[in-house]
Amino acid sequence: MTDGGSSISAVRQLLATLVAAKPRGRIAELGTAFGEGAYAMATALPEDASFITVENDPERFQVAAQRLAGTRAEMVLGDWRELMPERGPFDLIFLDAGDAAANAELAISMLAEGGILVKDDLTPGPPDEVDPVREALLRDPRLAACEIQTTATTAAIIAVRRN
Numbered sequence: 001m002t003d004g005g006s007s008i009s010a011v012r013q014l015l016a017t018l019v020a021a022k023p024r025g026r027i028a029e030l031g032t033a034f035g036e037g038a039y040a041m042a043t044a045l046p047e048d049a050s051f052i053t054v055e056n057d058p059e060r061f062q063v064a065a066q067r068l069a070g071t072r073a074e075m076v077l078g079d080w081r082e083l084m085p086e087r088g089p090f091d092l093i094f095l096d097a098g099d100a101a102a103n104a105e106l107a108i109s110m111l112a113e114g115g116i117l118v119k120d121d122l123t124p125g126p127p128d129e130v131d132p133v134r135e136a137l138l139r140d141p142r143l144a145a146c147e148i149q150t151t152a153t154t155a156a157i158i159a160v161r162r163n
């Protein structure tokens with residue numbers, strides 16, 4: 001299924017900052033789209049860290065491949081739910097493909113201890129009991145998590161796996 005466009009600049013800056021904080025890190029992006037977020041992450045990658053990004057739309061994958069040429073990004077074409085769990089655990093995951101609430105359990109299972117999960121594309125506001133994404137990521141006892149505002153009209157969740 002194809003959904004969503006490129007991440008916004010503020011989120012790309014956030015991702016690049018977190019990537020830079022992960023020497024020796026194994027970093028994954030779930031949902032490459034056109035490679036804009038991936039480019040920000042790949043170009044901030046510490047020398048001894050690795051970065052893999054996965055997209056299931058072949059046309060988007062080709063656009064991203066051109067953008068990421070010459071970076072150290074490893075690109076995978078297909079469904080991350082099938083292809084990525086065996087490549088983990090990861091120290092940083094940008095969860096940006098499909099239904100985040102439905103996929104939260106699988107994404108959390110792919111996090112290393114101390115690993116960080118980022119979910120963007122939220123609308124700012126107090127956590128809502130009926131919001132499935134916030135329920136899944138802000139209230140999971142395995143995670144220390146918070147919501148941050150990325151612009152006046154957008155927000156993201158940053159979650160760290162405790163154990």
Ligand SMILES: C[S@@+](CC[C@H](N)C(=O)[O-])C[C@H]1O[C@@H](n2cnc3c(N)ncnc32)[C@H](O)[C@@H]1O
Nearest residue numbers: 002003004006007031033037055056079080097
């Ligand atoms: C919001 S966009 C990604 C934006 C990108 N991360 C960025 O920062 O520019 C979501 C992408 O995930 C892809 N996608 C959706 N479900 C997927 C799945 N199960 N496996 C791999 N890619 C998927 C869509 O085709 C879409 O291109």
